Amino acid sequence: MAQTTKIFKEDILFHEFNTTETDYNQRGYHLEVALEVNQVRKFAQKAYDHGFYPVFVTGFHVLPEQTEDGTTSGLKVVYQFARHDRLYRIKGQVSVPEDMSIPSICDIYEGANWHERETRDLYGVNFDGHPNLKPLLLSDEDQDFHPLLKEEEKLKSLEAVSWSAEAPDSAEADKKDASE
Amino acid sequence: MTFGIACCAIEMMGTGMARFDISRYGSEVFRPSPRQSDLMIVAGTVNKKLAPVLLTLYEQMPSPKWVIALGNCAISGGPFKVKENYNIIEGVDKLISVDVYVPGCPPRPEGLLEGILKLQEKITGVRHPLPQNRHPGSPLRKVKGLKPK
Amino acid sequence: MLESDFQERNRFFLNMGPQHPSTHGVLLIVLEMSGEYVLDPQPVLGFIHRMHEKMAESRPCQSFMPNTARMDYVCALPYNHGYVSLIERKAGIEVPRRAEYIRVITSELNRIASHLLWLGAYLLDLGAFTPILYGFDDREHILDILEDITGSRLTYCYYRFGGVSRDIDDKFVDATRAFIKRLRKRFVIYEKLVTKNIIFIKRAENIGIVSPDMAIRYGITGPNLRGSGIAYDVRKNEPYSVYPEFDFEIPVGEQGDCLDRYMVRVREMEQSLRIIEQALDRLPEGPVRGKVPKNIKLSPGDCNFAVEAARGELSYYLVGDGTGVPYRLKIRVPSYSNLSCLPELGRGILLPDLVSILGSFDLVIPEMDR
Numbered sequence: 001m002a003q004t005t006k007i008f009k010e011d012i013l014f015h016e017f018n019t020t021e022t023d024y025n026q027r028g029y030h031l032e033v034a035l036e037v038n039q040v041r042k043f044a045q046k047a048y049d050h051g052f053y054p055v056f057v058t059g060f061h062v063l064p065e066q067t068e069d070g071t072t073s074g075l076k077v078v079y080q081f082a083r084h085d086r087l088y089r090i091k092g093q094v095s096v097p098e099d100m101s102i103p104s105i106c107d108i109y110e111g112a113n114w115h116e117r118e119t120r121d122l123y124g125v126n127f128d129g130h131p132n133l134k135p136l137l138l139s140d141e142d143q144d145f146h147p148l149l150k151e152e153e154k155l156k157s158l159e160a161v162s163w164s165a166e167a168p169d170s171a172e173a174d175k176k177d178a179s180e
Numbered sequence: 181m182t183f184g185i186a187c188c189a190i191e192m193m194g195t196g197m198a199r200f201d202i203s204r205y206g207s208e209v210f211r212p213s214p215r216q217s218d219l220m221i222v223a224g225t226v227n228k229k230l231a232p233v234l235l236t237l238y239e240q241m242p243s244p245k246w247v248i249a250l251g252n253c254a255i256s257g258g259p260f261k262v263k264e265n266y267n268i269i270e271g272v273d274k275l276i277s278v279d280v281y282v283p284g285c286p287p288r289p290e291g292l293l294e295g296i297l298k299l300q301e302k303i304t305g306v307r308h309p310l311p312q313n314r315h316p317g318s319p320l321r322k323v324k325g326l327k328p329k
Numbered sequence: 330m331l332e333s334d335f336q337e338r339n340r341f342f343l344n345m346g347p348q349h350p351s352t353h354g355v356l357l358i359v360l361e362m363s364g365e366y367v368l369d370p371q372p373v374l375g376f377i378h379r380m381h382e383k384m385a386e387s388r389p390c391q392s393f394m395p396n397t398a399r400m401d402y403v404c405a406l407p408y409n410h411g412y413v414s415l416i417e418r419k420a421g422i423e424v425p426r427r428a429e430y431i432r433v434i435t436s437e438l439n440r441i442a443s444h445l446l447w448l449g450a451y452l453l454d455l456g457a458f459t460p461i462l463y464g465f466d467d468r469e470h471i472l473d474i475l476e477d478i479t480g481s482r483l484t485y486c487y488y489r490f491g492g493v494s495r496d497i498d499d500k501f502v503d504a505t506r507a508f509i510k511r512l513r514k515r516f517v518i519y520e521k522l523v524t525k526n527i528i529f530i531k532r533a534e535n536i537g538i539v540s541p542d543m544a545i546r547y548g549i550t551g552p553n554l555r556g557s558g559i560a561y562d563v564r565k566n567e568p569y570s571v572y573p574e575f576d577f578e579i580p581v582g583e584q585g586d587c588l589d590r591y592m593v594r595v596r597e598m599e600q601s602l603r604i605i606e607q608a609l610d611r612l613p614e615g616p617v618r619g620k621v622p623k624n625i626k627l628s629p630g631d632c633n634f635a636v637e638a639a640r641g642e643l644s645y646y647l648v649g650d651g652t653g654v655p656y657r658l659k660i661r662v663p664s665y666s667n668l669s670c671l672p673e674l675g676r677g678i679l680l681p682d683l684v685s686i687l688g689s690f691d692l693v694i695p696e697m698d699r
Contacts, residue, residue, distance in 0.1 A: 028633030163630035
C-alpha cells in the first residue's frame with residue numbers, strides 16, 4: 001500500500017539550496033527546501049527546467065521571530081511542486097520579512113498567478129512583480145481584510161508546529177532534524 | 181428563475197429531470213432570465229459578494245413575484261453559520277422576503293415539489309389548483325374550493 | 330483573425346454570469362469582446378467563498394468532515410477520502426482491508442456519477458437536451474445504491490477515521506452488479522447519440538487545445554491533462570488505498586481539444602466499472618473500522634495527501650500543532666488550476682467556442698472558492 005520512496009542522491013536536483021530529505025510515508029512529500037527570500041525565483045526556475053508542475057502556493061501564520069536580518073513578520077509562504085512522470089514531491093518554505101513582500105514567480109509559472117493572489121487575499125503577503133494583485137476570493141471593498149491571520153492568543157511559534165526529532169512518530173534513524 | 185448557487189442546485193436540476201418530474205405540477209419552464217419569470221428559487225449559500233447580484237435579479241423580476249428559499253444555507257446560513265463567519269449572509273430573508281422555506285442539506289427533490297405545492301396553496305388557497313388534464317375553458321373544469329368569478 | 334482598426338472600433342465588455350443558464354455555478358467571466366470574438370476573458374471568483382479553511386482551524390478535525398463534502402458536492406466521496414487518509418497518515422491510524430475496498434468501490438461509483446452529470450451538463454451547454462435526461466436517469470440509480478448505505482443523496486459524509494461508518498450488505502453488492510451490467514448497455518446509447526453525432530464533433534473538435542507545456546505551467550491535472558497526452562493519474566503515480574491491487578488503464582488523448590477531454594472521461598467511466606468489478610470479486614471479510622484513539626492528537630509538523638478526484642489532483646496540506654485542532658489546512662482543488670489557464674486559452678476565439686471550452690473543463694465553482 002505505501003509507496004517505496006527511496007530517493008537516490010542523483011535525484012535530488014536542488015543541491016544548492018538548504019534541502020532535507022523527508023519520509024514520504026510520514027509527510028507526503030520527499031524533499032523539504034528552506035529558502036531565503038532571494039532564492040525563491042531561482043528555485044522556481046530550477047523546478048520549471050526540470051519539468052515540475054505547481055501544486056499550490058500558500059501560507060501560514062506563526063509568531064514573529066528574531067533573525068540576524070531583523071524581525072520576520074511571522075508569515076511563511078509554502079510552495080509545493082510535483083512531477084508527472086514519477087512520484088517526487090517537493091516543498092519549499094520561505095519566511096516573509098517584515099515588509100511583507102517576496103518576489104513573484106508568475107512569469108515562470110503562470111499557474112502561480114491565482115495562488116499568489118489568493119495568498120495575498122487571505123494573508124496580506126505582497127508579491128513583487130505580480131501583474132494583477134486584485135482580490136480574487138474576497139470582494140473589492142474587503143481588500144484590507146485578511147481573514148486567515150490568526151489572533152494573538154492563538155498564534156504559536158514555528159517550533160510548535162514543525163517536526164522535531166523527539167516527536168513520537170518519527171522513528172527513522174537517518175532522518176535529519178527538520179526544524180528550520 | 182433558477183438561482184442555483186451551490187449543492188442545492190443539483191437537487192433542483194434533479195427535480196426537473198425525468199424521475200421527479202416538476203413539469204407535472206406546471207413548473208417546467210426554468211427561465212434563466214429574471215424578466216420572464218415570477219418565481220425565484222434561491223438554492224445555495226449567499227455571500228457578501230453575491231448579495232448585490234441577488235438583489236439586482238430580484239428587482240429585475242416583474243411583480244407579482246415569489247421566492248422559495250431552498251436548503252439550509254438559504255434559510256439561515258446552514259452549516260456555515262459559525263462564530264468566525266466573515267462572509268456569509270445568514271439567511272436570504274435578511275435581504276428579500278421569502279414565501280416558502282424548504283429545509284434540508286440538501287433537501288430531497290420531493291421536498292422541493294412539496295414546497296412548490298405549498299406555494300400554489302399559498303397563492304390560491306387550494307392545493308393543486310390546476311386540474312391536471314382539463315382545458316381552462318372547459319365546463320368540466322371544477323376545482324373544489326375555488327369560487328368561479 | 331481581425332483587422333486591428335475594426336477591433337479598436339468595436340470593443341465592448343460583456344458579463345458572463347454570475348447567474349447564467351449553464352450549471353457550473355456562480356462564476357463571473359468578464360469578456361472583452363469585439364463582435365463575436367473574445368479578446369480577453371477574465372474570470373472573477375469569490376461569489377461562493379465559504380471560508381472552509383478558516384472553519385478547519387477552529388474546530389476539532391472530526392467536525393470538519395461535513396465541510397469536505399460540501400466543497401465538491403458532485404463527487405464528494407474522494408474529498409472525504411483525501412481528508413480521512415490525511416488524518417490517518419498524520420496520526421498513524423490503520424485501516425482494515427475491507428474498509429479500503431469499500432472506500433474504493435464507493436469512490437469509483439461517485440466518480441461515474443460525477444462524469445454522467447458532467448456529460449449531461451456539457452451537452453446542455455451546447456444545446457442538446459436529451460443526454461442530460463439519460464445521464465440523470467443513470468445517475469439516480471447510483472444515488473439509490475449509495476443512499477442505502479450512506480444515508481444521503483449528494484453530500485456524503487460516509488468515511489470515518491479508520492474506516493467507514495457502516496458496512497455494506499448483499500443488497501448493495503447485487504444492486505451494484507446489476508447497475509454495472511445496465512450501464513454497459515447504456516454506453517452504447519451514449520455512443521450513438523453523442524459520440525458519433527456530427528454536430529457535437531464539429532463543436533468539440535480542434536477547440537481549446539491545451540498543449541503539454543501549458544499544462545505544466547498552469548498545474549492542470551485530471552482529464553484535462555490526460556486529454557493533452559500526459560498520462561498522469563494519482564491512482565497510478567502516487568497510489569493510495571488499495572489501488573495498486575487493481576488492473577486498470579489510464580485513457581489518454583492526443584491533441585488536447587474538447588473532443589479528447591470528452592473521450593478521456595467516457596473511457597474513464599468504463600475503467601471505473603472495471604475497478605468496481607474487480608473490487609467486488611475480491612472483497613475481503615473483516616471489520617470496517619480500525620482502532621482509533623478517543624481524542625485524536627495531530628503531532629506538530631506538516632503533512633500532505635493527494636487523491637484523484639473526478640476533476641484532477643486534490644491535495645490536502647495540514648500543519649498540526651499537537652492538539653486535535655489543525656493549525657492550518659490547505660485544500661488544493663483541481664478546478665482552481667484548471668480554470669486559471671482560461672485567459673491564455675480563450676484569447677481570440679468565438680464566444681460559442683468559449684462555452685464549449687468551459688463545459689469540457691468540468692468546473693465546479695464552489696470547490697474553487699472553497
